Amino acid sequence: MVKERTRPADEGQQLFSEKKDLVVHNDDFNTFDFVIKTLIEVCNHEPEQAEQCTLIIHHHGKCVVRSGDYSTLEPMYREILNRGITATIE
Numbered sequence: 001m002v003k004e005r006t007r008p009a010d011e012g013q014q015l016f017s018e019k020k021d022l023v024v025h026n027d028d029f030n031t032f033d034f035v036i037k038t039l040i041e042v043c044n045h046e047p048e049q050a051e052q053c054t055l056i057i058h059h060h061g062k063c064v065v066r067s068g069d070y071s072t073l074e075p076m077y078r079e080i081l082n083r084g085i086t087a088t089i090e
Contacts, residue, residue: 022066022073025086026057035085039065042079 022043024035032054039050043066056063065087066076073089080087 018069019067020070020073021064021090022068022077022080023062023088023090024053024057024065024080025062025088026060027086030085032058034083038080038083038085042076042083 024039032051035054035057036047036050039045039053040047043050045053045065053063053065066073070089077087077089
């Protein structure tokens with residue numbers, strides 16, 4: 001007899017409540033100023049923080065721009081994508 005493995009009822013909810021990172025990736029299309037403006041408007045960064053993140057993205061290929069639960073990051077992620085910037089939630 002094969003036993004069916006079941007998931008705990010809250011496992012799906014746990015996936016959404018775990019801490020995640022919103023990561024912006026480097027590209028050859030968007031300007032520094034546009035990415036800085038986006039981070040200020042979408043992620044509520046201070047100008048200096050947005051500028052530092054943009055430099056990290058440029059030099060290292062990506063940067064964690066915000067951390068939190070999935071439900072908090074997902075709207076920011078969608079807006080960043082809508083603006084033509086590459087991002088992931090990891």
